Amino acid sequence: MDAIKPPKTLSEQTHDILLNAICSGEFEPGQRLNQDEIAARLQVSRQPVNSAISVLKASGFVEDTGRRGVVVSQISVDQFLSIFELRSALEPFAIRLAHQRKPVDAAKQAQDMLKRGWNAVASKDVSLQINLDYEFHEMIYGWAGNPAIRDTMRTNWNHIRRSMGVVLRRGVASKTSWEEHDRIIAALMRSDVELAEDEMRQHIERAQEKTAALLSEC
Amino acid sequence: MDAIKPPKTLSEQTHDILLNAICSGEFEPGQRLNQDEIAARLQVSRQPVNSAISVLKASGFVEDTGRRGVVVSQISVDQFLSIFELRSALEPFAIRLAHQRKPVDAAKQAQDMLKRGWNAVASKDVSLQINLDYEFHEMIYGWAGNPAIRDTMRTNWNHIRRSMGVVLRRGVASKTSWEEHDRIIAALMRSDVELAEDEMRQHIERAQEKTAALLSEC
DNA sequence: TTTCTGAATTTCGTATACGAAATACAAGAA
DNA sequence: TTCTTGTATTTCGTATACGAAATTCAGAAA
Numbered sequence: 001m002d003a004i005k006p007p008k009t010l011s012e013q014t015h016d017i018l019l020n021a022i023c024s025g026e027f028e029p030g031q032r033l034n035q036d037e038i039a040a041r042l043q044v045s046r047q048p049v050n051s052a053i054s055v056l057k058a059s060g061f062v063e064d065t066g067r068r069g070v071v072v073s074q075i076s077v078d079q080f081l082s083i084f085e086l087r088s089a090l091e092p093f094a095i096r097l098a099h100q101r102k103p104v105d106a107a108k109q110a111q112d113m114l115k116r117g118w119n120a121v122a123s124k125d126v127s128l129q130i131n132l133d134y135e136f137h138e139m140i141y142g143w144a145g146n147p148a149i150r151d152t153m154r155t156n157w158n159h160i161r162r163s164m165g166v167v168l169r170r171g172v173a174s175k176t177s178w179e180e181h182d183r184i185i186a187a188l189m190r191s192d193v194e195l196a197e198d199e200m201r202q203h204i205e206r207a208q209e210k211t212a213a214l215l216s217e218c
Numbered sequence: 219m220d221a222i223k224p225p226k227t228l229s230e231q232t233h234d235i236l237l238n239a240i241c242s243g244e245f246e247p248g249q250r251l252n253q254d255e256i257a258a259r260l261q262v263s264r265q266p267v268n269s270a271i272s273v274l275k276a277s278g279f280v281e282d283t284g285r286r287g288v289v290v291s292q293i294s295v296d297q298f299l300s301i302f303e304l305r306s307a308l309e310p311f312a313i314r315l316a317h318q319r320k321p322v323d324a325a326k327q328a329q330d331m332l333k334r335g336w337n338a339v340a341s342k343d344v345s346l347q348i349n350l351d352y353e354f355h356e357m358i359y360g361w362a363g364n365p366a367i368r369d370t371m372r373t374n375w376n377h378i379r380r381s382m383g384v385v386l387r388r389g390v391a392s393k394t395s396w397e398e399h400d401r402i403i404a405a406l407m408r409s410d411v412e413l414a415e416d417e418m419r420q421h422i423e424r425a426q427e428k429t430a431a432l433l434s435e436c
Numbered sequence: 437t438t439t440c441t442g443a444a445t446t447t448c449g450t451a452t453a454c455g456a457a458a459t460a461c462a463a464g465a466a
Numbered sequence: 467t468t469c470t471t472g473t474a475t476t477t478c479g480t481a482t483a484c485g486a487a488a489t490t491c492a493g494a495a496a
Contacts (some may be wrong), residue, residue, distance in 0.1 A: 005284060006282075006284060006487095009448095009449065009450090010449075010450070011272055011449080011450085015276075034476095034477080035477075035478070036476090036477070036478095044450080044451090045450060045451045045452070046451085046452090046477095046478090047265075047449080047450050047451065047452090048449085048450070048451095050269065050478085050479080050480095051268065051269050051272045051449095051450095052272075054229055054269045054270075054272060054273055055272055055273050055276045058233075058273045058276065058277065059276065059277075060369070064224075066223065066224065067457095067458065067459085068457080068458055068459075068476085068477060068478060069477070069478065078365070079365060079366070082363075082364040082365050082366040082367070083366045085315070085364055085366070085367075086308075086364065086366040086367055086370065089307055089308060089311040090304075090307060090308070093307040097303075146300040146303055146304065147296070147297060147300050148297070148300040148301045148303070148304040148374060149300070149303075149304055151278070152304065152370050152374075156366060156370075224457095227478095227479065227480090228479075228480070229479080229480085252446095252447080253447075253448075254446090254447070254448095262480080262481090263480060263481045263482070264447095264448090264481085264482090265479080265480055265481065265482090266479085266480070268448085268449080268450095269479095269480095285488065285489085286446085286447060286448060286487080286488055286489075287447070287448065
């Protein structure tokens with residue numbers, strides 16, 4: 001029997017809500033975070049808000065102004081590119097590990113995942129597409145059996161989400177993205193690691209190019 | 219003229235002190251963190267302590283017991299191995315980037331760094347050796363010009379420090395480690411990227427083997 | 437003796453209070 | 467008018483207060 005977990009604290013809930021607001025684009029880069037205002041809106045005292053902001057500051061989603069309070073961090077194109085550069089090394093590596101360690105029901109998981117992805121593309125629901133894109137990659141990290149890779153990418157993903165939202169909202173088709181996911185899985189299931197790694201590398205590079213072009217526009 | 223920076227808040231100072239206590243091994247894995255006790259010892263109220271602990275929890279250095287308060291996270295051998303697996307992909311990649319982007323005074327920086335490293339080996343000062351080992355690798359990340367890699371490794375490094383302390387305190391010579399650093403720099407300065415990458419890969423693997431063996435002993 | 441039970445204690449999360457520093461703004465000087 | 471300067475307001479960080487939940491432990495029941 002599982003132990004009963006205590007429910008999330010107000011501080012944690014506040015953190016999650018703020019993080020999501022930032023990553024979904026609801027709070028724009030540069031926007032000031034006023035503790036009183038947030039506390040009032042969430043119907044809590046300033047204490048959990050202050051605590052949540054400390055965590056956000058430590059993970060780089062907000063930054064000190066040097067003056068009063070914090071603002072949502074800017075999405076710098078350089079930072080974005082550096083994350084994709086990191087991914088271009090890590091994700092093919094994860095594919096290699098996944099090939100060695102993937103569970104027996106990997107094919108089944110993959111089919112399910114891809115199906116949900118294509119449904120999202122059909123539905124034109126942008127935020128669902130972003131979430132499923134992450135879920136796809138996290139599935140691979142899971143197969144790779146390396147928690148350090150998963151944690152690293154989880155943090156970076158939130159930074160990417162902020163940029164992706166901008167891009168996808170501008171109507172860039174995520175159809176090609178899921179075609180690439182299809183091919184990655186196909187190669188992996190055929191145990192053609194070299195090809196799977198290469199498809200992944202290209203997938204990342206294409207996503208980077210598409211996004212960077214749009215980011216530098218605005 | 220540079221702007222005057224506000225001094226670190228008590229919350230941030232408390233966080234830094236606790237993080238260091240955890241990573242240096244002063245606080246052992248499993249040890250309970252009592253907010254009142256810490257507050258009294260640091261001569262602050264519980265508020266900054268609570269805030270600091272929230273940040274430590276988010277970054278995985280402490281974990282909820284499900285009961286009351288938090289404890290220092292266990293150093294799991296699996297987690298340790300996964301970080302080194304991550305490094306084995308990232309660090310050679312960083313070398314490749316560093317080769318392309320290193321600054322003109324890289325050779326000078328490297329000589330200085332290596333000299334300080336060898337002095338530390340001679341001095342037998344364990345914590346200095348650990349710090350300089352990190353500084354060496356961070357120098358490479360700096361040359362690589364990729365902030366995402368640097369941030370990723372900075373977080374993971376604190377987890378590594380906890381394990382390294384155990385190993386180095388048991389008298390494992392860090393002499394070989396600096397010999398390897400020497401060879402990495404030599405290859406990089408000769409622009410032999412393939413060799414430099416390979417030396418780095420081996421450096422990581424050897425460090426992993428040494429540490430893992432000792433970790434599983436205790 | 438050992439096991440159970442519930443009151444006392446501890447210790448957390450959160451609310452509220454307070455002082456300090458920054459911003460906003462109005463009134464006077466140029 | 468525009469610039470300066472002193473004051474009121476805002477808003478942060480931190481201290482303190484308080485209620486709730488978990489732990490501890492003394493005393494009763496077995």
